[in-house]
Amino acid sequence: MSAGVAPVADAVQDPAERIREAARRLVEAGDCAPRPARDPVNEPMINNWTEALGDANPAYPGIAPPAMVQVWTMGGLHGQRADDDPLGAMTRVLDEAGYTSVVATDCAQTYARALRPGERLAVRARLTDVAGPKRTALGEGWFVTTVSTWTVDGEPVAEMMFRILKFRPPPPPPPPRQVPRPQVNRDTAYFWEGTAVGELRIQKCGECGALRHPPGPMCPRCGATRPGYVVASGRGEVYSFVVHHHPPLPGREVPFVVALVELEEGVRVLGELRGADPGAVRIGAPVEVDFDRIDDELVLPAWRPR
């Protein structure tokens, strides 16, 4: 917490209110103590900078490029933020509240005059605004605005408005569900290709028209080996069902219902019955097909009450 700013009372429970209270105190505290530059404005650093940026302006290194102003007061490789730095203090408050991610959104610099080699700068910063919580594409967050002022011997030479968004990162996507995967072969491919496009397909004999599930390569009624399929209405009734409690299964939360459904077309198909109270499922209950998308390659047949 910045020097001279009392911690927000623990009694303030509402997280947003705690953030606003901390912001109000930091804004009131105004500028932090000036932090002197490690080195004076110097030609070698100007040359390195303009060379790297390909800026051949002949005014350099007689004067420093104005946009270099931040360079002179950088903390260096092992630099640490001062205890009373208001952006650091506000960042800690927002981190603790769960707004742990950061992205810079705005930066605007104003230059009073050019800087010359030999001049020694100092920088001070103040918090000017904390706005939020706001919903953003990145997640819920707070916009934190600070203004930094560079001085030479107390004379303001440049100013920068800097705004960041501190946001709560969205929860990581749930891990992919791992379920045993069916083996797909010549005899069964039509079924799984069907579920993938939202169709419940039933094998239909290309010769005698007999419907069959689970499918197979040869019609047990007429012996033909040219099966096709029809797309089922998807409507049926629970012929039997179980409520699974134990053991835990990969990809599912217990208890869950697996129903053997007799379709209007007369064949039975197994699938999880979702969206039903396990204690209220009854044989004969009307259901319709649902599709349980496991990933891009596997969609399972499932049921929902109708």
Next chain:
Amino acid sequence: MSALSGAASVVGIGATEFSKDSGRSELQLAAEAVRAALDDAGLRPSDVDGLVTFSMDANAEIAVARELGVPRLRFFGQIGYGGGAACATVGHAAMAVATGVADVVVCYRAFNERSGHRFGRVAAGATAAPTSGGIDNGWQYPVGLSTPAATVAMFAQRYLHEFGATSEDFGRVAVAMRRHAATNPRAWFHGRPITLAEHQASRWIVEPLHLLDCCQESDGAVAVVVTSTARARDLPHPPAVITAAAQGSGADQFTMTSYYRDDLTGLPELGLVARQLWAQAGIGPADVQVGMLYDHFTPFVLVQLEELGFCGRGEARHFLADGGIELDGALPVNPHGGQLGEAYIHGMNGLAEGVRQIRGSAVNQVADVRNVVVTAGTGVPTSGLVLAVG
């Protein structure tokens, strides 16, 4: 009566202890059980010329033969479909003996089903096998129906619906098995009977199955020795004559998920076995004194009573309520406590108990036993036996 009926007998039975952690390899369990069965039969490993096991067994016939020092094998094979293989191992052995293909065939099943690979867990890779079974599993496992209990629960729910039965009717099977096991020192649940209220209060596994509807998980092994009934006369124990041996698979058969038939309340594959058993043995249900019924889950015990003809379709709950499967009931079932009470050895411990009941040496011996019917895994292609006093 068929040519098979009576030609062969079970002359030796052997087993390891039944535990939750055997502390030794499955091959050692198999070898110990086979040796114990041979000792019981008064035979030596050099007498053995046939070995039969389950395709699910991890111990190949040649591995067991090596451990026993069996010098030559003329007949060997593995039967598929999980516990459905139990009686079929003896059936195949009997056929080999009856036809002179082999003289002495040992059938065995050995596993660390509790401390090792547990069947009650979701079988990893069940849908991956590049086989018709792997394809079949693809209709079931991905949508969340992926344990044996769940597959049986689907049948059980429909059974309850069609016949007005309740979970308590299933519970009566569990209570009877635990009561039988309570007086069997070899049983895991020796001295630990349960009440119907405890069955009802046990947690859900997969509705409508409670925990106490599901058999235990066990480590152990059982082996039985089959030879000709003629040779059996010279051996130490009275033979358990194999008067019938049959297998069965029904229309539109799947492994545990034959859900696409007109009716889900029966086990037509077992009905097929039953009709063969009665025809081969020349007897009917009324001639049977003890039933060794496969009890991995309670609901299928009711269906077996119906398919075997001990009661009418949908009437098993009345048979149970009348005490029909108790030791003094119309058909004492699993006097050793079954897989719910003694141990889960894929049906082979029930087969061994059937032999003891024929010999008159069981701990919960039923009086005046002349015929025992033995069944194997249900919900799968299955098998059965009739054992008789010689």
